[in-house]
Amino acid sequence: MLHVSRLQRRDNPFDPEMTEADVDRLLTIPPFSRIGSSQFPSSDPLRDILHFSTGLRSYRNGDLVVRKGDYGNSAFFIISGAVRVVLDDIPETLLGRRESKRGGLLGALLKRWRHPKGPEVRQSSSYVAQFGQGSGHGSTAKKNVSFLQDVPRILQGRTSVLIESGEFFGEIAALGRTPRTATILAEGDCELLEIQWQGLRDLRKRAPELKQHIDTLYRERALETHLQEMDIFRDLNQEQIKQIAASTAFASYGEFDWYGDYKRLVKDGESGSIEHEPVIAEEGTYVNGVILVRSGFARISRRYGQGDQ
Numbered sequence: 340m341l342h343v344s345r346l347q348r349r350d351n352p353f354d355p356e357m358t359e360a361d362v363d364r365l366l367t368i369p370p371f372s373r374i375g376s377s378q379f380p381s382s383d384p385l386r387d388i389l390h391f392s393t394g395l396r397s398y399r400n401g402d403l404v405v406r407k408g409d410y411g412n413s414a415f416f417i418i419s420g421a422v423r424v425v426l427d428d429i430p431e432t433l434l435g436r437r438e439s440k441r442g443g444l445l446g447a448l449l450k451r452w453r454h455p456k457g458p459e460v461r462q463s464s465s466y467v468a469q470f471g472q473g474s475g476h477g478s479t480a481k482k483n484v485s486f487l488q489d490v491p492r493i494l495q496g497r498t499s500v501l502i503e504s505g506e507f508f509g510e511i512a513a514l515g516r517t518p519r520t521a522t523i524l525a526e527g528d529c530e531l532l533e534i535q536w537q538g539l540r541d542l543r544k545r546a547p548e549l550k551q552h553i554d555t556l557y558r559e560r561a562l563e564t565h566l567q568e569m570d571i572f573r574d575l576n577q578e579q580i581k582q583i584a585a586s587t588a589f590a591s592y593g594e595f596d597w598y599g600d601y602k603r604l605v606k607d608g609e610s611g612s613i614e615h616e617p618v619i620a621e622e623g624t625y626v627n628g629v630i631l632v633r634s635g636f637a638r639i640s641r642r643y644g645q646g647d648q
Contacts, residue, residue, distance in 0.1 A: 348387050353413075353535040354394025362389045365532065368418065369505065374546045383541065392538025398422075398525035401490045406434050407522040411512030413533050417504045420529025424508070425522045426564070427497040433487065434522065490524060501526060502560065507553050513539055515634035554589050562587060569631070592617045593635070 365371050371389070379385045396415075398404060404422055405411065407429070415422075487493055502508060512519050513536040534542070543550040562584045566572050572580065593616065620630060622642060640647045 348383070348391035352391040353533075353538070357390055357394060359390070361395060362386055365389050365393075370549050370552045373548055374542075378545045385545075388538050388541055392535040392541075394533045396531045396533050398529050398531065400525055400527045401487050402525040403434075403487060404523040404525060404531070405509060405519045405521075407519050409519050410516060411509055411519050412516060412536050414507060414510040414513040414536070414539050416507050416532040416534065417502065418530040418532055419504050421501055421503040421526040422508070422529060422531075423494070423524050423526045424500045424502060425494065425497055425524065426499060429493060429497070429522055433493060487524060500560070506556055506560070510539060510553055510557075511634050517634055558584065558587070558589075565633075592619050 366386075366389070374385060376385045379388070395418075396404075398420075404415065407425075508523065509519065511517070513534070516536065543553070563577075563580050566583055566587075567575070567580050572583065575583075616638065619637060620626075622640075642648075
């Protein structure tokens with residue numbers, strides 16, 4: 340497993356403009372105010388994670404926060420204000436990019452491994468005439484924020500959801516380094532905390548209350564929508580979807596650094612080995628539920644002679 344040491348965080352801050360005063364302020368805001376510093380080792384304290392693995396972002400109405408289809412390497416916490424999640428597709432040209440051809444599974448994996456290392460911002464120079472220069476401010480990253488013009492027209496006829504202060508979003512794409520599943524715009528002025536995926540991983544690992552907070556928000560906000568979009572549940576009514584959501588449990592297997600090990604295995608010619616992979620469901624055991632892969636990859640293996648196939 341890859342480990343981010345205290346020195347590594349200090350040498351490569353996510354946002355060089357974060358200050359100790361910013362950290363003090365974050366520690367007064369729930370859920371961070373409820374996290375005990377004793378839960379973190381002295382080699383990688385809570386303050387260091389907040390100082391060197393997060394960044395403050397300010398947006399104004401119509402600013403584009405994340406764009407559907409972009410690969411995520413960070414999550415966001417809403418300190419103040421609100422954002423609007425657009426669930427329906429927006430034409431590619433309105434989002435400032437050309438229609439792209441699908442590159443297949445190999446292309447998707449290569450893109451995943453080559454995810455950008457810096458804060459997730461979009462270069463305004465690559466956007467088309469539908470965009471104006473954004474108004475984000477307060478850090479180097481925010482100078483490249485862009486906004487959509489005539490947002491009411493773009494949202495007309497499209498399903499969207501408002502999420503407000505105290506909530507997280509983008510954590511699934513950040514931890515799995517998967518494409519964003521929705522475009523998210525600032526709804527009025529808002530301030531967000533952008534959290535680098537390594538920092539989010541370590542916060543969830545050391546602070547069970549934060550993990551529970553994020554999982555609860557996901558259950559309340561997005562689980563029913565996610566279930567309803569799946570083919571096997573598409574014909575169920577809302578009450579049936581609610582019953583399934585109420586009976587759903589979350590579990591994580593393996594490490595979010597899996598791609599580093601996978602690259603090493605491929606290089607060493609051991610990509611077929613499953614000796615060190617955690618077992619999700621074991622062949623021959625009693626079936627007591629259906630497992631849905633929310634993010635990441637899983638391997639299906641059957642016993643074959645003295646080995647596995």
